[in-house]
Amino acid sequence: MEFGPGRLHLPATVSGEEPGFATMAPRLPGGGAVFSPPAQPTAGYNDLFLLAPFGFFLLAPDGTIQHLNLAAARLLGVSRSVATGQALRGFVLEAHRERFDGFVAGTMAGLPGARCELSLCGAGGALTEVSLRGSFDVGTRACRVVGELAGDPIDALARSEERFRRIVHCADEGVWEVDAFGRTTFVNPRMAALLGYAIEEMIEQPVARFMDDEGRTLLERNISRRRQGEVRRYDFKFIRSDGDELWACVAINPLFDAAGRYLGALALIHDVTRQRAAAARIWHQANYDDLTGLPNRHMFMDRLGQEIRRADRGAAFLALLFIDLDRFKEVNDRLGHAAGDLLLTEAAQRIGACVRGSDSIGRLGGDEFTVVLSGLDRIAAVDRIAQDIVDALVAPFELGGQQAEVSASIGISLYPADATAIGDLMARADQAMYVAKHAGRNRYSYYTSGAQQASLARQAIAADLRVALAEGQFELLYQPIVSLRDGAVRKAEALLRWRHPRRGLLRPAEFMPFAESNGLIVEIGDWVLREAALQVQRWQQAFDPAFQVSVNKSPVQFRRDPELYQGWLDFLRQLELAPRSIVIEIGESVLLDGMDAVIERLRPYRAMGLQVALDHFGSGYSSLAHLVRYELDYVKIDHAFVEALEHEANGLALCEAIIAMAHKLGLEVVAEGVETEVQRALLRESGCDYAQGYMLGGPMTAAELERLGCGAR
Numbered sequence: 001m002e003f004g005p006g007r008l009h010l011p012a013t014v015s016g017e018e019p020g021f022a023t024m025a026p027r028l029p030g031g032g033a034v035f036s037p038p039a040q041p042t043a044g045y046n047d048l049f050l051l052a053p054f055g056f057f058l059l060a061p062d063g064t065i066q067h068l069n070l071a072a073a074r075l076l077g078v079s080r081s082v083a084t085g086q087a088l089r090g091f092v093l094e095a096h097r098e099r100f101d102g103f104v105a106g107t108m109a110g111l112p113g114a115r116c117e118l119s120l121c122g123a124g125g126a127l128t129e130v131s132l133r134g135s136f137d138v139g140t141r142a143c144r145v146v147g148e149l150a151g152d153p154i155d156a157l158a159r160s161e162e163r164f165r166r167i168v169h170c171a172d173e174g175v176w177e178v179d180a181f182g183r184t185t186f187v188n189p190r191m192a193a194l195l196g197y198a199i200e201e202m203i204e205q206p207v208a209r210f211m212d213d214e215g216r217t218l219l220e221r222n223i224s225r226r227r228q229g230e231v232r233r234y235d236f237k238f239i240r241s242d243g244d245e246l247w248a249c250v251a252i253n254p255l256f257d258a259a260g261r262y263l264g265a266l267a268l269i270h271d272v273t274r275q276r277a278a279a280a281r282i283w284h285q286a287n288y289d290d291l292t293g294l295p296n297r298h299m300f301m302d303r304l305g306q307e308i309r310r311a312d313r314g315a316a317f318l319a320l321l322f323i324d325l326d327r328f329k330e331v332n333d334r335l336g337h338a339a340g341d342l343l344l345t346e347a348a349q350r351i352g353a354c355v356r357g358s359d360s361i362g363r364l365g366g367d368e369f370t371v372v373l374s375g376l377d378r379i380a381a382v383d384r385i386a387q388d389i390v391d392a393l394v395a396p397f398e399l400g401g402q403q404a405e406v407s408a409s410i411g412i413s414l415y416p417a418d419a420t421a422i423g424d425l426m427a428r429a430d431q432a433m434y435v436a437k438h439a440g441r442n443r444y445s446y447y448t449s450g451a452q453q454a455s456l457a458r459q460a461i462a463a464d465l466r467v468a469l470a471e472g473q474f475e476l477l478y479q480p481i482v483s484l485r486d487g488a489v490r491k492a493e494a495l496l497r498w499r500h501p502r503r504g505l506l507r508p509a510e511f512m513p514f515a516e517s518n519g520l521i522v523e524i525g526d527w528v529l530r531e532a533a534l535q536v537q538r539w540q541q542a543f544d545p546a547f548q549v550s551v552n553k554s555p556v557q558f559r560r561d562p563e564l565y566q567g568w569l570d571f572l573r574q575l576e577l578a579p580r581s582i583v584i585e586i587g588e589s590v591l592l593d594g595m596d597a598v599i600e601r602l603r604p605y606r607a608m609g610l611q612v613a614l615d616h617f618g619s620g621y622s623s624l625a626h627l628v629r630y631e632l633d634y635v636k637i638d639h640a641f642v643e644a645l646e647h648e649a650n651g652l653a654l655c656e657a658i659i660a661m662a663h664k665l666g667l668e669v670v671a672e673g674v675e676t677e678v679q680r681a682l683l684r685e686s687g688c689d690y691a692q693g694y695m696l697g698g699p700m701t702a703a704e705l706e707r708l709g710c711g712a713r
Helices: 043-049 070-076 094-108 156-169 189-195 213-227 273-287 297-313 328-335 337-354 380-394 422-438 448-471 512-517 521-542 555-560 564-574 588-592 596-607 625-629 639-647 651-664 677-685 702-708
Strands: 055-059 065-068 115-121 127-137 142-149 174-179 184-187 233-239 245-256 262-271 318-326 360-365 368-374 397-399 402-404 407-415 443-446 474-483 489-500 504-506 548-552 582-587 611-617 634-637 668-671
Touching: 055 070, 065 070, 070 142, 094 115, 094 127, 094 142, 174 189, 189 245, 189 262, 213 233, 213 651, 245 273, 273 297, 297 318, 297 360, 297 368, 297 422, 297 639, 318 337, 318 380, 318 422, 328 337, 328 402, 337 360, 337 368, 337 380, 337 397, 337 402, 368 380, 380 407, 380 443, 407 422, 422 443, 448 489, 448 512, 448 521, 474 521, 474 702, 489 521, 489 702, 512 521, 521 548, 521 564, 521 582, 521 702, 548 611, 634 639, 634 651, 639 651, 639 677, 651 668, 651 677
Parallel strands: 407 443, 489 548, 548 582, 582 611, 611 634, 634 668
Antiparallel strands: 055 065, 055 142, 115 127, 127 142, 174 184, 174 262, 233 245, 245 262, 318 368, 318 407, 360 368, 397 402, 474 489, 489 504
C-alpha cells in the first residue's frame, strides 16, 4: 500500500495469501483475483475502492461507465467526472476495439477469467498499454473491469494491502498523511467526513488549508518535535468546509525512508469537539452566572486575587466596588421574577459600559454586583467611574412594555489602604455600601474609616514624598531577567522602593497613587531612570556591554511632560551610554485606554534607540493586534498565563501562540512570574527568549545582583 512518498510495509501476518480472502472474489489465471464489490456504486463501495492501486470500472450493459476510481481515471487521462457516462470503448485504440468487444462479450456471457491486453487513448492522444480482467454480475447485469498497466500484475502483496486498506477505510479514527512539503497524500473516508470534504477534494491540498494561522504554527512545531522523538498527543483546531471548528486529538508519526530521510507524516485523528464543548459548558456553568453571563462569586474572587497579586508586584492601585440595587425587591414583587431577571441582565450591561475592558465585573447573587478597578492613574478616577455607574442605573428600565426604576448604592474599599486580605477588602466594601444606603441611596461611599485615613495619609505622604526626594530616601532594587537560551542574566528590571524613616521599606502600591495624584510622579520617575542609567553603565563596563535595565513608566508621566524624553536621551549621551541600554516598560492599560498620543510621542525616541516593552501582556484581555499596531521591542507575558502552563489544558498553547506571533513581528518575549522549573522548561521549549520570576531571583540590591552574575550563567 503506497502512502504518499513512502511505502508502508505490512507485517508478515498479512503479507501473503490469507485464508478466506480468495472466497471474496473469483480467482483469475496467474493467481490474480477480480475484486467483487457491490454492483451498484454505493457510498461504502466508493470509499473503499476510490484510492485502490488498480483501475476499477463499473460498466452498464450498454458499455457506458457508471463508476470508476482514481486509478482508472489516470489510465484514461481524464477526470472521473468527465469519464462517467461515456463508453469505455471510446477510449480504446481503434485498432484494438474488436479485441475489446470480444472481451466485453465474453465477460457478459459469464466466461470465467475473461481478460485482454490493449491500448487506451488518453488526453492528447497518449497511449497506455493495459491489461483488463472482467467479471459479470447476473443480478444487475453490470460488468466489472479491473485495469492495470501491462506487465504489472496484481500480486499477493497487493491483495494483502487491499485488506489493510479495508481496515483503514472502515476505521472510526481519521487517518491523514502528508508529504515532506505538507501536502495531503492520503485521507480515509472518516477524515474526509470529519472535515466535510470529498476525498478527492483533499488530495494534493496543503494541510494548512484546513487550519487557521495559530493551528498551522502549532502543527508545524509539533511535527518537528515528533521528528526529534518526542511522543505526545495534542488537540488542534481544524476548519470544516462549512466554516465550523473541528477540535481533534492528533497523534503524529513521522515517516522516513531507509536512509533516514524525512518523507512526511501520518496522523491519527480523533474528534473531540463534543467533549471540549461539554467541558467548556461545565466550566462556564461553574464560573459564570447563567442569567447575566458575568463571573460568579467563585470566578470573581479568583480574579480579585489575581489583581491583588499584580498590585503587589508593581505600582498598581486597586479599588473594589460593591454595588447593590435599591428597591429591586419592589420590582420583583410588582412585576414578577421574569421582569426582575430582565432588569438584572440590563443592569449588568449598563455597569459593563461604565468600566474598561481591563476591569473585572461579577454578580455575587441576587441584586449584588462587584467591580474591580485596577491600574488607574489616580484615586480620583474611582469617583468618576462610580458616579457613571450611579447615573447609568438610575435611568428607567423598559421591561416588556412596563417601566421600572431602581438606583444603586455603591461601597468602595481600597487596596492596600483599607485592607490587604481579600475577605477584609470585601467586607469593608460591603460596609461602605450600607453607609451609602443609610445616607439616602443612589450614591457611592468609601469605606468610612479607610477614607478618612486615606485623606489624612494623602496629605502626610505628599509632604513626606517631597522630603524623600530631597533626602534621597528612594532606592532601587533589581530583579534579574534570565536568557532561556543560555541561562545567563542579561537584563534586570528596576523596582522602586521608599525607605520611610518611620514606616520602613514601602512598596510602590503604598505611595505611587499619591505621587500620581499630586504630580510628584514625574520627578520620581526621572530620578528612577537616571539612577538606573548610572547603574547599567557600571554593569556594562564591568560585566556585559549589552546589559539592559528596564524601568516602569506611568501613563501620567507621558501626559505630564512631553519634553521629558529629550532630557533622558541627553543624560544617556552624557554617560556615553547607548539608548538601547534602557527599556521603557508600558502597561497594557495604556493601549487599552486608547493612548495613541503616548505611542506617537515615544516613536521618534524609539527610532533613536530607546527601547519599549509591553508589560503584563494579556492582563487586559487585549488582542494580538496590539503587537502589530504599536512599535514595540519586547512583549512581557503576564504571570497569569505562565501560571496556567501547569494547571490549564490550553495554558501552553496560549503561551506558544503569543511567542510565535511576537517572533513573527520581530519582537522578543519575556515571561513574567516564572516560579517553577517546569514553567521554565516549557517556556524554553516554546521558544521564549527570557524569563523573570522568584525562582530565578527576586528583587535584590545591585550588589546582590552582581554576586549572582550580570551576564554570567
